Amino acid sequence: MSGFFGWLNDQFLRMEWLSDLVTYLLVATGLDVASPIGGSVHFFIYDVIKIFILLSVLIFAISWVQSYFPPERTRRILGGYSGIGANVIGALLGTITPFCSCSSIPLFIGFTAAGLPLGVTFSFLISSPLVDLASMILIASIFSWPIALTYIGVGLVLAVAGGTLIGRAGMENQVESFVYSAPVHDGEANMSRAERFRYAKDQVTEIIQRVWPYILVGVGIGALIHNWIPEATITALLGQDKWWSVLVAAVVGIPMYADIFGTLPIAEALVGKGVGLGTVLAFMMAVTALSLPSIIMLKRVIKMPLLILFLGIVTAGILIIGYIFNSITHLFL
Amino acid sequence: MIIKILGTGCKKCVALSENAMAAAKAAGKEAEIVKVTDFAQIAGYGVMSTPGLVIDEKLVSSGKVLTPQEIERLL
Numbered sequence: 001m002s003g004f005f006g007w008l009n010d011q012f013l014r015m016e017w018l019s020d021l022v023t024y025l026l027v028a029t030g031l032d033v034a035s036p037i038g039g040s041v042h043f044f045i046y047d048v049i050k051i052f053i054l055l056s057v058l059i060f061a062i063s064w065v066q067s068y069f070p071p072e073r074t075r076r077i078l079g080g081y082s083g084i085g086a087n088v089i090g091a092l093l094g095t096i097t098p099f100c101s102c103s104s105i106p107l108f109i110g111f112t113a114a115g116l117p118l119g120v121t122f123s124f125l126i127s128s129p130l131v132d133l134a135s136m137i138l139i140a141s142i143f144s145w146p147i148a149l150t151y152i153g154v155g156l157v158l159a160v161a162g163g164t165l166i167g168r169a170g171m172e173n174q175v176e177s178f179v180y181s182a183p184v185h186d187g188e189a190n191m192s193r194a195e196r197f198r199y200a201k202d203q204v205t206e207i208i209q210r211v212w213p214y215i216l217v218g219v220g221i222g223a224l225i226h227n228w229i230p231e232a233t234i235t236a237l238l239g240q241d242k243w244w245s246v247l248v249a250a251v252v253g254i255p256m257y258a259d260i261f262g263t264l265p266i267a268e269a270l271v272g273k274g275v276g277l278g279t280v281l282a283f284m285m286a287v288t289a290l291s292l293p294s295i296i297m298l299k300r301v302i303k304m305p306l307l308i309l310f311l312g313i314v315t316a317g318i319l320i321i322g323y324i325f326n327s328i329t330h331l332f333l
Numbered sequence: 334m335i336i337k338i339l340g341t342g343c344k345k346c347v348a349l350s351e352n353a354m355a356a357a358k359a360a361g362k363e364a365e366i367v368k369v370t371d372f373a374q375i376a377g378y379g380v381m382s383t384p385g386l387v388i389d390e391k392l393v394s395s396g397k398v399l400t401p402q403e404i405e406r407l408l
Contacts, residue, residue, distance in 0.1 A: 106375060106376065106380060106383060109372070110376075110379070110381035113379070176373075178377075182376040182379060184379055185380075185395075202398065206344060209344065297372070300373075
């Protein structure tokens with residue numbers, strides 16, 4: 001049975017047929033896929049097609065699920081829990097809600113105005129861009145299932161722990177006052193099946209239109225690392241034995257605004273060159289969880305001390321996760 | 334009448350404002366379309382998912398790009 005599932009995994013998720021097909025076509029045009037140029041071209045074509053196919057299918061499926069959880073419903077569900085349970089539910093709901101950090105600010109305002117605890121809202125805010133089902137399946141496709149599940153697991157722990165710490169800090173007065181006075185609408189539109197279909201289809205078009213440049217750039221950089229930059233150069237800078245590798249990954253990744261889907265091919269190429277799993281995880285988390293545009297937007301709704309606390313907790317979490325995983329990389333690869 | 338489109342400039346907001354314009358034209362109504370892009374103001378309408386549609390200061394939809402026909406019914 002495991003052989004059968006392995007085959008399914010290889011063909012549908014890793015799309016080995018596509019890799020073989022690209023190899024076949026490149027060889028037919030006289031390109032040697034073992035050469036650096038041929039290898040780069042193969043990596044680029046195969047990864048771009050694979051990511052776009054997976055992404056379209058995944059976004060459609062997840063948007064369908066998401067259409068059952070409009071923000072009003074999420075808020076009502078969260079209002080029914082208290083203590084750490086609320087943080088856990090907040091982090092879990094974050095995995096099925098928006099892919100984009102641009103929608104998190106209206107959510108923050110809506111949740112806070114309705115009286116949800118600050119810590120619960122932050123659990124949701126940390127988890128929402130960081131972990132989602134689409135990135136889990138893409139990580140499984142590019143790396144493996146254990147790595148994908150681990151990424152989701154530590155992402156959720158970071159969201160729950162981060163939110164809990166922020167909740168304990170008693171910073172309710174560090175939120176701009178207009179947030180508390182925003183009106184709360186509880187109207188929740190019921191969608192028909194046709195509307196869910198349209199919503200899911202629109203999400204696919206919209207997200208693909210937004211992320212395709214990041215994916216092309218990401219795969220391009222990945223192809224470059226994969227075949228042109230010597231392994232010695234990469235490991236000298238980011239090798240597992242270098243104490244600063246996780247730190248460099250986080251510092252480079254935090255201000256970057258990119259999509260997890262564009263970051264994955266870079267991560268894939270880096271792991272192939274002997275960079276530690278923890279370093280790569282830290283890079284992916286830093287890119288997705290925090291970015292300069294989202295920090296600037298957050299600054300409009302929360303005051304500096306709370307912003308610094310939020311950035312500090314998330315950064316510290318990413319560094320801890322990175323160092324822990326670098327010390328146990330051998331369990332996964 | 335005044336139609337407000339709430340959103341921070343995403344593609345959906347542009348689509349919604351075009352549909353609103355078409356709807357007003359089809360209904361033969363004089364409508365002024367105003368784009369509201371400021372967070373504080375958007376929050377002031379209690380909207381959590383953009384784009385939002387406000388007709389004469391009343392929030393009629395959020396998180397959806399309504400078709401011109403759907404908007405016409407709301408006018």
